[in-house]
Amino acid sequence: MEGKSLLRFLFLMFGVLLLLVFTVFNLPYATPDKAELLDCTSTWCTSKNRFLKPHFLQDPPNPTRRHHSAVPHHPLDPLTVQEFNKIRTILSSHALFKSSPYALHSIVLQEPPKPLVLTWQKGDPLPPREASVVARVNGVSHVLTLNIDMSQVTRIDPGPLSGYPMMTMEDMTSATLAPLANADFNRTIIERGIDLTDLACLPISTGWFGKSEENRRLIKVQCFSMKGTANFYMRPIEGLTVLLDMDTKEVIQISDEGRNIPIPKAADTDYRFSTINAQQQMNLLNPISIEQPKGPSFTIEDHLVKWANWEFHLKPDPRAGVIISRAMVRDPGTGEMRNVMYKGFTSELFVPYMDPTDAWYFKTYMDAGEYGFGLQAMPLDPLNDCPRNAYYMDGVFAAGDGTPYVRSNMICVFERYAGDIGWRHAESPITGMEIREVRPKVTLVVRMAASVANYDYIVDWEFQTDGLIRVKVGLSGILMVKGSPYVNMNQVNQQENLYGTLLSENVIGIIHDHYVTFHLDMDVDGTDNSFVNVNLKREQTSPAETPRRSYMKAVRNVARTEKDAQVKFKLYDPSEFHVINPSKKTRVGNPVGYKVVPAGTAASLLDPEDPPQKRGAFTNNQIWVTPYNQTEQWAGGLFAYQSQGWDTLATWSERDRPIENKDIVLWYTLGFHHVPCQEDFPIMPTVSSSFDLKPVNFFENNPILRIPPNVEKDLPNCKASASA
Amino acid sequence: MEGKSLLRFLFLMFGVLLLLVFTVFNLPYATPDKAELLDCTSTWCTSKNRFLKPHFLQDPPNPTRRHHSAVPHHPLDPLTVQEFNKIRTILSSHALFKSSPYALHSIVLQEPPKPLVLTWQKGDPLPPREASVVARVNGVSHVLTLNIDMSQVTRIDPGPLSGYPMMTMEDMTSATLAPLANADFNRTIIERGIDLTDLACLPISTGWFGKSEENRRLIKVQCFSMKGTANFYMRPIEGLTVLLDMDTKEVIQISDEGRNIPIPKAADTDYRFSTINAQQQMNLLNPISIEQPKGPSFTIEDHLVKWANWEFHLKPDPRAGVIISRAMVRDPGTGEMRNVMYKGFTSELFVPYMDPTDAWYFKTYMDAGEYGFGLQAMPLDPLNDCPRNAYYMDGVFAAGDGTPYVRSNMICVFERYAGDIGWRHAESPITGMEIREVRPKVTLVVRMAASVANYDYIVDWEFQTDGLIRVKVGLSGILMVKGSPYVNMNQVNQQENLYGTLLSENVIGIIHDHYVTFHLDMDVDGTDNSFVNVNLKREQTSPAETPRRSYMKAVRNVARTEKDAQVKFKLYDPSEFHVINPSKKTRVGNPVGYKVVPAGTAASLLDPEDPPQKRGAFTNNQIWVTPYNQTEQWAGGLFAYQSQGWDTLATWSERDRPIENKDIVLWYTLGFHHVPCQEDFPIMPTVSSSFDLKPVNFFENNPILRIPPNVEKDLPNCKASASA
Known part of the structure; x- marks a missing residue:
């Protein structure tokens, strides 16, 4: 055994020992x-x-x-x-x-x-x-x-009747070690030809599917071989699932169904730059950087961020990741800071995999309520996760025993200039006027990246000077893959359902969805707001009236109660979705508001009565609006772990409380269908989607009308660094 | 009369004189x-x-x-x-x-x-x-x-049976002057209290609504007052429409229905920085720039662009604006350049306004086929339209008499680093491995901006090293507004339909749509390709089989003929849309392909039998696929001006030709509903949407696995410029 393996082995054994001590003493x-x-x-x-x-x-x-x-x-x-x-x-x-x-x-x-x-x-x-x-x-x-x-x-x-709290980090790490205390488990690993020292195991939340997941805090553990690669995720020991009691660490059941499935090869799975030999490295580009020679335009005092016309409170949270509070934007006319959003954060994630077989059906993660979206947010990599001009903020969280610890560089804040245009107009040759007025777009980005085991979620809150807030979720990291006997699609019978894509020899990327549900406590110029569905519909005309047969009309429907504001998007029955302050009007009499502007999204196709979908029922609509209630923060319930779906946004909304001219909370779910493709192997290029919160008659006019254009003399003098 | 006005007046009179000469000699x-x-x-x-x-x-x-x-x-x-x-x-x-x-x-x-x-x-x-x-x-x-x-x-x-060619620039400019030769027109202008020297007129395509728009090349002219502002668009002379014969410049009809409607005020409409007084200027930000001290990573020889792993041919076109041809990407495994797209361009735009009244019903622009999307692309503003590191390409076009002229800086090409992440993975605390690998995302952007009178369209073709092409359309510029007697919404009866939003005193922003249809001649590893609708659908399970009730399955349907490939997007019946090469498979047997990935879009709600929608029938679906035919380039027909809808993508597709394993063209329509808001006044902040062409099993694995991370020593040394 080489030195490194020996160390790993000793560490592992120490873990097992520790666990045994715990088990014996029932502590x-x-x-x-x-x-x-x-x-x-x-x-x-x-x-x-x-x-x-x-x-x-x-x-x-x-x-x-x-x-x-x-x-x-x-x-x-x-x-x-x-x-x-x-x-x-x-x-x-x-x-x-x-x-x-x-x-x-x-x-x-x-x-x-x-x-x-x-x-x-x-x-x-x-x-x-x-x-x-x-x-x-x-x-x-x-x-x-x-x-x-x-x-x-x-x-x-006592907390909610069903479900358990978010796991502690100790729950997760100890669960991965627990199977090693079981002789049957060790035997099957060895029988599969895997060295125990090459084992990497993951704690997988069990979800809830009925009686067998009740009255006991459970977790399933699945393992991988890390021999020959840091990317053990690509080397599953398929079909082997250990069911544990998370409190006692007792092995309840071992399901061992994949013995005929080889462990996929390690070659070409490692993604670390240090493992790629020099000839294979692809240096495609000259260095490029966002530079601000006079420094950033923002200040951060403790947790208060001030930038351009924005001000907001920013803090790390072990469950939500990033919480933005008290977001206010300066009115260019009056100079006053105006309220936009009291609180915005990632309330829950729902990630159902689309394989109903024994080792996969339960993979229906709720990453915030089960694992802690903030707990999984690792330190950002300067120069790569965020540009050179970024500021970093640490998280201070508590371990399972209450000891505080620092998660350094958990959040970054930076100004972005991406070469985009804030607004422009050139007079065309038609009028021949000599006008060309263009303003560059510069924004402020708040970013975190959570690594929930294999997957990486990049969450950006981007503030624009025109009052728009863009919330973007990027998906990267590593797929959760399934071992398979197949090495080529020509071996697969047309009728057979792989539940995914053959990505490499013996590796199937299983189809799955990602839903990220945001809690957006909008306070547009005050707490009492209304939700307006501005429905766009075809209006037929009469021949006497106009040569046109039809046009599109905007019909405003104010939601009275929660059920009025349960929205599923329809391309051919579209709406704008406004949060307005009915008591505050612009100079010409429009109610001030913000609208939520969807971009690409996806909706869950699961049966609403499917247990995972009941637990993830907060994804049944893309938009919900609830009256403000300090206890309704987590869309999947306060205790999401093994929850049964009794305490979700969907159940709250069914109470159909009044929401007109009240302090209301908007909930938005961003969705992704993910049918893996070979480009996602062994690590996936980032896929992003976003939605916007955009002022709509909030300002009297374009709030960035009076910003200056770029001029050459203000830009930096740069030279390649000395080492170039 | 002050000097400037005098000059304007003389210029105007010269135009009128010229026109009279033309009219008299019938030339x-x-x-x-x-x-x-x-x-x-x-x-x-x-x-x-x-x-x-x-x-x-x-x-x-x-x-x-x-x-x-x-x-x-x-x-x-x-x-x-x-x-x-x-x-x-x-x-x-x-x-x-x-x-x-x-x-x-x-x-x-x-x-x-x-x-x-x-x-x-x-x-x-x-x-x-x-x-x-x-x-x-x-x-x-x-x-x-x-x-x-x-x-x-x-x-x-002879060209198509109905419709006329794209207008020449001379058509447009002469049309704006023609009404001045009409005494009735001049009288009504003066009666409205407008100085003839303050007049700015626009040539508005008439569309086609039946017999009255047949057998004669027509144009409508509407005018504005430019007194007190360069932004005359905000000062419409409402209800005054002059119908002209575009060939003879004869005034056919003057419709004069808005005499009770005041011309909106000029105050606060000018957007030019030079007109904003120093105290009101908003300097929110320190300078920021994208810097590449070692220069760009691309080369452009004539029209051939080479960057990173991409190569393509780029040229300006008077109708399409930008044409990308022969886009090829290098395979990181074999080193060969692989075909992705033979030709991609903006084929047509359709911009119907949603007001059926006399002065508005006909505003249903087809900006490429009527006005020339490339003809309207004005020189880009360095440092503002494109970042400092941009390269500029000129267009060379011909005037109506065949004389060539140069439209300088019509296209820019630049590398973008926006602080985004190409891919990343950090190991979470669960596994405790010391891994944090992140790669920055750098892309290449090709941009043009067309000013079709009031509106500005920014079209970006963005190439990513991971093989993705993002096509983004940004809308900025100035709204087409309607004069109104109202100064506040409290004057408006609830039943009254304004067809838009009161933006300022006497100014209504009319609801409208924008559709931008792209011709995408995909050649994925060769000309013969197939279109596959990968439909995602719920699969119900049986209780004996699994604790799950349902999952989502991907079902591949290869389109045999054109009608199989007429696609309307549905959130609850989603699909992926692949263009594959059925003859070429990856190592593990997946057909190589590219998929089109929609982001936010909108669909036309007009009656399909409404004349504008018949002409714009290419927007009836979001996706179409046709067999390659060199004559089928322009989705609204070669002669879109006053076309009757006989020669559009929709009529071609109805022939239902075979498209399986053929040279095929994918058509994608990006849509926007635009309900104006006060923030769009007097000039609108850019609104963007996009779609992606994304490799799907095109590469054997992640094509940017082997790119290096950023390191500090490669980044530039910058200092504020001397003038700081």
């Missing part, structure tokens, strides 16, 4: 005994404390990086290291946690009531700092509210 | 007597010859700018100045043009037959150079083919 949860602040930048809590590491491109170091001494300055600022530590102290002395082992599945700021946040101004004392904690104690889930200032647990709720 | 067409090469850079042929003007950012000057000595080097290279001059000589000695005045509506290269182009290689002699000329002689249209080398007219066709 599935770590107790809060670590005091140090970990920086889980690169690997999960195996690296040393690096929370004061060098700051990328920040000179002088940005104060937000001083996490140990950070204090909140805004009612929405996330919990600080000191606050996390205080919470640990409060909890450790609380009766609930005294006698029992426990795990803390989520510790986040309990945001103050919206009216308090809205009236708070810089300089005011902060509203009481509260935390919301989701804990599992002896197999029971609790939702606690803590007053941090008063060092008190103020409230304990 | 509507200029005879080819001008020998000089005009550069119509800024105004229509009023500026001096500047064809050797300084070259933007090209040092040394790019040889393509030496238009007077240019010779063709590729079978598809557009006609050169010398060739245009030769064509004029050939025509002037031809019997058809001897005795009569005439106008040349189009002179373009008659592209050699496709097999000749496909077999031609660099170094081979060029196939015979031919030109296609559309001429009107004594009120009759002719389509001529010329062999330039042999100085011969080889063929004369």
